[in-house]
Amino acid sequence: MSTQNTTQLTITRPDDWHLHLRDGAALEAVVADTARQFARAIIMPNLKPPVTTTEQALAYRGRILEALAKAGGNPAAFTPLMTLYLTDNTSAEEIFRAHESGQVYAVKLYPAGATTNSDAGVTDLLGKCATALEALEKCGMPLLVHGEVTDPSIDVFDREAVFVDRVMKPLRRAFPALKVVFEHITTKEGAEYVRDAEGPIAATITPQHMLYNRNAIFQGGVRPHWYCLPILKRETHRQALVDAATSGSPRFFLGTDSAPHARGLKEHACGCAGCYTALHAMELYATAFEAAGKLDKLEGFASFHGPDFYGLPRNTGTLTLVREAYQVPDDLPFGNTTLVPLAAGEALAWRARV
Ligand code: DOR
Numbered sequence: 001m002s003t004q005n006t007t008q009l010t011i012t013r014p015d016d017w018h019l020h021l022r023d024g025a026a027l028e029a030v031v032a033d034t035a036r037q038f039a040r041a042i043i044m045p046n047l048k049p050p051v052t053t054t055e056q057a058l059a060y061r062g063r064i065l066e067a068l069a070k071a072g073g074n075p076a077a078f079t080p081l082m083t084l085y086l087t088d089n090t091s092a093e094e095i096f097r098a099h100e101s102g103q104v105y106a107v108k109l110y111p112a113g114a115t116t117n118s119d120a121g122v123t124d125l126l127g128k129c130a131t132a133l134e135a136l137e138k139c140g141m142p143l144l145v146h147g148e149v150t151d152p153s154i155d156v157f158d159r160e161a162v163f164v165d166r167v168m169k170p171l172r173r174a175f176p177a178l179k180v181v182f183e184h185i186t187t188k189e190g191a192e193y194v195r196d197a198e199g200p201i202a203a204t205i206t207p208q209h210m211l212y213n214r215n216a217i218f219q220g221g222v223r224p225h226w227y228c229l230p231i232l233k234r235e236t237h238r239q240a241l242v243d244a245a246t247s248g249s250p251r252f253f254l255g256t257d258s259a260p261h262a263r264g265l266k267e268h269a270c271g272c273a274g275c276y277t278a279l280h281a282m283e284l285y286a287t288a289f290e291a292a293g294k295l296d297k298l299e300g301f302a303s304f305h306g307p308d309f310y311g312l313p314r315n316t317g318t319l320t321l322v323r324e325a326y327q328v329p330d331d332l333p334f335g336n337t338t339l340v341p342l343a344a345g346e347a348l349a350w351r352a353r354v
């Protein structure tokens, strides 16, 4: 397919393989944005308190669909794929229960202290979680990995690369059949590891890490809406991520990591990490793929590689993107406050027709 001068692009309906929806009023404010563009989404479990049991995951699933209906969306057209939050105490029984529920599709590893609401995360993966990892390997459920070391002596820009050597390689040597998704990779080291490693591994890539390098955080002053974790890296890394996402390799697929925080908590002396991209995710990805001259690779990345890796059917519907000037809103309603989307106020060249 030639995509030069493309004015319209219809792809199989995409899924978001990494999403933060929150709870309560925040959930109600954002969930319809995702459901407009995506058929399914892997729902992150880092609530307060975290979603650590199947029972909690099923209850949260119910709240998501309820919130979607309240927000005017169609709960019949959106499937939340639930996850459990791995702790030092997660039992093998809990993993099997999750798998048997048919609604929980993965387990998320947050190294303790790595990011938002990760205090209950894992302190010693191979030491404390071996039985849970064995159970995951046995039932074929993926481990989703926030791949950053938390060692304060490691520079914040190096934490992912160090994680590959210190944690990812030993983990995969110990559990070679474990399905692993290296979430929101941000470095050349991460991308090359996933591209070249043996066995069942894949990675998600966010729109912000394809579109921006770390200069965006400091453009004329501190720009908190470009702050997320793992943090944006230098340009060579951005280019490596674009190469990976647009390569056609089934090991790389879409995961927005859309992570809403109230404006006041982003524009703050100690601002929260996270970019809100659910509103315009496919527009952002189309912009990045077009800039690389690879619009023809968008459908595989957004709609095929994810379900293929998770062993789920591909979607049957479609999504159409139209070349049309679109100005990202300055802010959005968010409970009793507002939410600033990534690239607020900027113009994009694509619009999803939803
Ligand atoms: O930027 C981020 N925000 N990175 C994460 O890992 C968590 C997320 C959040 O929940 O806000």
Ligand code: ZN
Binding pocket: 018, 020, 044, 257, 259
């Ligand atoms: Zn995330």
